[in-house]
Amino acid sequence: MTEVKQPPLPTEEQLSKEFKEYSVAEFFKRNRQMLGYSGKVRSLTTIIHEAISNSLDAAEEAGVLPDIYVEIQELPDGHIKVITEDNGTGVPKKNIGQAFGKLLAGTKFHQMKQKRGQQGIGISYAVLFSQLTTGKNTHVKSGIGDHKVYECDLAIDVKSNSPVIINEKEYSKNYRGIRIEFEFSEVTYNRSEYSVYEYLRRTALANPHCQITLVEPNKEVIVFPRAVKEVPAKPKAVQPHPLGITTSDLIEMAHASTSRKIASFLTSEFSRFSADKVKEIATLIPDVNFDRAPRALTWPEAEKIVNTIQKLKWIAPETDAMIPIGESHIEKSLKNLLQPDELKVIERKPKVFRGGIPFLVEAAIAYGGKAGANIGGQTKAEVLRYANRTPLLFDAGSCATMEAVKNIDWNRYDLKDWENQPISIFINLVSIHVPYTGAGKMAVSPEDEIVQEMRNAIMDCARQVSIYLHAMQKAEEQEQRRQIFFKYIGEVAEALHDITGKPQKDLQDKLRKIAEKRTALMEAMDEEAEKAEVEDLDEEAEKEIQDE
Amino acid sequence: MGKNIHMAKTENKSKTQTPEEKREEMQTKISQLGSELVKEVDAGDNLHIDIPVRGSANVLFDEKQKKILLGDKMSKRYLFNVAHARRFMQTMLVASYVKKDLLGNNLTATLRDLYYAKKRTIKGFKEDTIDEQKESDLAIVDLEVAMDSFRERLHLRAEPKGRMAGDLTVLDRVRDKVDSIDLSRMGSGGWAVPSIVEQIEFKDVGIEYVLVAEKNAIFDRLNEDGYWKKNKCLLMTTAGQAARGARRLLQRISTELKIPCYCLTDSDPYGWYIYSTMKYGSMALAHESNRLGCPDLKFLGMSTSDIEHYDLRNVTIKAKEVDIKRAEEMKAYAWFKTKEWQSEIDLFLEKKLKAEIQALSSKSLQYISNTYLPEKIKNQDFLP
Numbered sequence: 001m002t003e004v005k006q007p008p009l010p011t012e013e014q015l016s017k018e019f020k021e022y023s024v025a026e027f028f029k030r031n032r033q034m035l036g037y038s039g040k041v042r043s044l045t046t047i048i049h050e051a052i053s054n055s056l057d058a059a060e061e062a063g064v065l066p067d068i069y070v071e072i073q074e075l076p077d078g079h080i081k082v083i084t085e086d087n088g089t090g091v092p093k094k095n096i097g098q099a100f101g102k103l104l105a106g107t108k109f110h111q112m113k114q115k116r117g118q119q120g121i122g123i124s125y126a127v128l129f130s131q132l133t134t135g136k137n138t139h140v141k142s143g144i145g146d147h148k149v150y151e152c153d154l155a156i157d158v159k160s161n162s163p164v165i166i167n168e169k170e171y172s173k174n175y176r177g178i179r180i181e182f183e184f185s186e187v188t189y190n191r192s193e194y195s196v197y198e199y200l201r202r203t204a205l206a207n208p209h210c211q212i213t214l215v216e217p218n219k220e221v222i223v224f225p226r227a228v229k230e231v232p233a234k235p236k237a238v239q240p241h242p243l244g245i246t247t248s249d250l251i252e253m254a255h256a257s258t259s260r261k262i263a264s265f266l267t268s269e270f271s272r273f274s275a276d277k278v279k280e281i282a283t284l285i286p287d288v289n290f291d292r293a294p295r296a297l298t299w300p301e302a303e304k305i306v307n308t309i310q311k312l313k314w315i316a317p318e319t320d321a322m323i324p325i326g327e328s329h330i331e332k333s334l335k336n337l338l339q340p341d342e343l344k345v346i347e348r349k350p351k352v353f354r355g356g357i358p359f360l361v362e363a364a365i366a367y368g369g370k371a372g373a374n375i376g377g378q379t380k381a382e383v384l385r386y387a388n389r390t391p392l393l394f395d396a397g398s399c400a401t402m403e404a405v406k407n408i409d410w411n412r413y414d415l416k417d418w419e420n421q422p423i424s425i426f427i428n429l430v431s432i433h434v435p436y437t438g439a440g441k442m443a444v445s446p447e448d449e450i451v452q453e454m455r456n457a458i459m460d461c462a463r464q465v466s467i468y469l470h471a472m473q474k475a476e477e478q479e480q481r482r483q484i485f486f487k488y489i490g491e492v493a494e495a496l497h498d499i500t501g502k503p504q505k506d507l508q509d510k511l512r513k514i515a516e517k518r519t520a521l522m523e524a525m526d527e528e529a530e531k532a533e534v535e536d537l538d539e540e541a542e543k544e545i546q547d548e
Numbered sequence: 549m550g551k552n553i554h555m556a557k558t559e560n561k562s563k564t565q566t567p568e569e570k571r572e573e574m575q576t577k578i579s580q581l582g583s584e585l586v587k588e589v590d591a592g593d594n595l596h597i598d599i600p601v602r603g604s605a606n607v608l609f610d611e612k613q614k615k616i617l618l619g620d621k622m623s624k625r626y627l628f629n630v631a632h633a634r635r636f637m638q639t640m641l642v643a644s645y646v647k648k649d650l651l652g653n654n655l656t657a658t659l660r661d662l663y664y665a666k667k668r669t670i671k672g673f674k675e676d677t678i679d680e681q682k683e684s685d686l687a688i689v690d691l692e693v694a695m696d697s698f699r700e701r702l703h704l705r706a707e708p709k710g711r712m713a714g715d716l717t718v719l720d721r722v723r724d725k726v727d728s729i730d731l732s733r734m735g736s737g738g739w740a741v742p743s744i745v746e747q748i749e750f751k752d753v754g755i756e757y758v759l760v761a762e763k764n765a766i767f768d769r770l771n772e773d774g775y776w777k778k779n780k781c782l783l784m785t786t787a788g789q790a791a792r793g794a795r796r797l798l799q800r801i802s803t804e805l806k807i808p809c810y811c812l813t814d815s816d817p818y819g820w821y822i823y824s825t826m827k828y829g830s831m832a833l834a835h836e837s838n839r840l841g842c843p844d845l846k847f848l849g850m851s852t853s854d855i856e857h858y859d860l861r862n863v864t865i866k867a868k869e870v871d872i873k874r875a876e877e878m879k880a881y882a883w884f885k886t887k888e889w890q891s892e893i894d895l896f897l898e899k900k901l902k903a904e905i906q907a908l909s910s911k912s913l914q915y916i917s918n919t920y921l922p923e924k925i926k927n928q929d930f931l932p
Binding site for chain 1: 582590630647648677
């Protein structure tokens with residue numbers, strides 16, 4: 001297992017200690033950077049990320065095409081007001097408090113399926129962050145499609161980690177979805193590569209079935225239009241596989257479990273976890289009492305269980321729970337938003353990492369058009385990183401995607417200077433257990449198998465782009481050749497006429513025909529040479545893949 | 549080696565042909581080239597001109613004739629080839645200008661005239677037919693070698709350069725006018741050698757040898773001193789690298805009057821090069837060596853050993869890196885392989901010193917006229 005390397009994070013021992021001493025809300029108040037609330041731009045992006053992830057999941061749940069609205073306002077007092085609205089399932093009145101006003105209690109928590117957010121902290125922490133930075137309540141409007149609308153203002157009681165709801169009102173109206181309005185300070189809006197704008201652009205790229213509207217503080221309205229009208233298949237809800245679990249996952253699940261004993265918690269909430277397996281583990285770690293209540297599970301105990309799980313043999317998890325975006329949807333999406341000159345999309349077959357966790361990689365390279373990032377007026381390459389369609393904007397340095405991109409010999413694909421080219425490299429890791437490098441969930445741990453798959457996928461795409469670049473270069477050379485041939489015909493015909501007395505027009509016409517013929521001849525010759533070149537390229541690439 | 553040598557045939561014929569015949573011959577040659585190209589146009593083939601390869605790859609040194617000559621390697625220049633197209637077009641411009649405008653009207657022109665006559669913007673393109681004169685000059689040489697001929701036959705003149713003084717009368721013609729010119733009555737400036745000298749005839753020869761000075765200043769010094777009168781010689785300056793007219797005339801004097809010719813340059817690799825070009829021809833114009841080379845020319849000075857012998861040590865110049873490099877290159881040339889030149893170059897490489905002829909003025913102004921030259925010639929103190 002790859003170790004988590006994030007200096008500001010507390011050690012596991014500290015974590016364990018602090019879990020005991022404070023309420024969950026208190027704990028996260030003191031460790032906000034763990035959840036992505038570090039830096040003014042990043043904090044705002046994290047808030048949007050939490051809201052949008054929920055919106056997309058809710059639309060998927062409802063089986064509708066998501067319409068997502070985000071508005072950012074700069075208030076006179078320097079605060080930033082954020083409004084998000086979707087057309088998803090909405091949240092029933094009785095669950096609003098749980099969903100928005102209590103950390104670690106989200107609706108998603110007990111379901112294990114391929115989804116965007118992975119824990120129930122996200123949106124509640126945004127509510128808490130608003131409260132901590134401005135002292136203001138969050139306004140929520142919700143409708144589940146039963147002709148009733150519910151609105152309230154909401155806060156979190158930090159000491160008890162419980163919701164405080166005021167100003168409730170209910171009225172009749174045809175409305176389905178959620179609208180959240182909250183205010184923040186210590187956040188900034190801009191259009192940098194870590195911004196809300198970029199986050200939404202990338203979300204739109206990986207979710208072509210959704211339409212996103214962004215209203216910026218200057219009232220500029222940006223629409224990322226929908227590219228496909230099919231709702232993606234609903235991911236199958238599966239229980240987590242033991243091999244995919246981390247210590248903190250196990251703690252969180254155990255503390256939220258309704259099982260009476262740790263043993264029954266394990267067998268009932270994980271897939272492939274039989275009573276025999278529990279016994280097998282219990283014999284290996286006799287000091288852990290599996291008859292105790294899961295709520296009492298300590299960090300050291302959880303750690304021992306997780307470590308022992310890694311030593312045993314397990315039946316592999318089901319793979320049919322993975323839902324990729326799909327080659328045709330990625331293609332439509334990238335064409336829709338990037339209008340590239342050349343595009344290659346690839347979906348690799350499922351593979352496993354950590355000895356049994358299934359995953360698959362989807363990748364694409366878009367070249368030309370609006371592909372690439374515009375940094376200071378200059379076109380640069382961009383790497384669009386995703387885990388289960390969710391954009392990964394931060395911590396690129398430690399991410400498997402970047403490891404894969406950097407390990408490619410771009411020279412081989414005539415892209416030596418790829419970082420300064422109009423290129424968008426799109427990589428989506430699909431897995432029920434995405435191995436994130438940290439609690440911020442912004443980078444994929446560089447597991448060997450994952451990096452290798454990403455690398456192969458990008459190389460497949462790069463090959464196509466290389467062929468395109470070759471063709472373009474040849475076409476340009478051909479055009480130059482044609483130009484050169486035709487350029488001098490007039491002069492030569494005149495000179496030949498002066499020397500021989502033959503009619504100039506006739507000479508010129510005949511020379512034109514020869515020029516046309518010779519250009520075509522060269523083209524044929526070049527095509528053969530080019531074909532051989534491409535074959536060499538493919539051979540080399542195949543060798544490289546085999547070598548590893 | 550003999551079979552590799554071009555030009556020999558033209559050389560022999562020129563003596564018997566009238567100017568009109570020469571003109572017609574060249575017009576016919578260019579017309580033939582045109583007809584071959586038209587055949588290719590009609591057949592739908594790529595147009596090409598056969599051109600002997602120029603440059604060091606196709607240059608031979610004929611030791612018996614003492615001439616740098618062009619070998620028989622040929623190359624094809626195509627119209628429909630990205631690398632050749634522009635030059636092909638330029639060669640065609642030169643051919644049509646020569647045939648129609650010059651030979652057709654019996655006019656001669658300078659290289660620069662041709663450059664301006666054919667320089668224009670190509671219709672529909674942002675490109676000129678010729679950018680720099682160097683391009684048309686090279687196209688001219690292409691046509692010369694392709695026609696197995698030389699520039700003067702194309703009625704093209706180089707810039708005239710070089711002057712003469714001495715007891716010699718020549719006949720020159722401008723169209724139908726014939727002038728008799730007494731080279732002993734040309735005053736302080738001497739007679740300017742024209743760029744085309746084929747028409748010159750020699751009359752009243754009172755000279756016993758020719759002294760060619762690289763430098764104008766030396767010509768003026770010796771002319772002022774009446775050196776040519778006292779020593780019965782024809783005094784000549786090339787004013788640097790010798791022009792074609794001066795080289796051709798020197799060759800004709802050497803072969804037709806059968807008198808010795810001596811060369812006087814600075815003591816440095818550049819001086820040797822000026823000398824070797826006059827004597828053997830050059831790699832760049834190897835196809836013209838037969839007309840322009842003067843194999844009997846001797847190198848009178850100034851030599852590196854003169855520096856010691858005439859005690860000029862204090863008025864020398866230290867050789868630069870580029871001089872050393874040039875000397876080493878020249879040492880490897882076949883035409884510098886004689887024992888005498890090898891030891892001259894070795895001595896230079898050892899001493900690393902250059903000297904100008906004017907260094908002799910450190911003795912006295914007339915030292916060159918009264919002591920240096922008479923002594924050198926009397927002692928036959930020269931390099932081959």
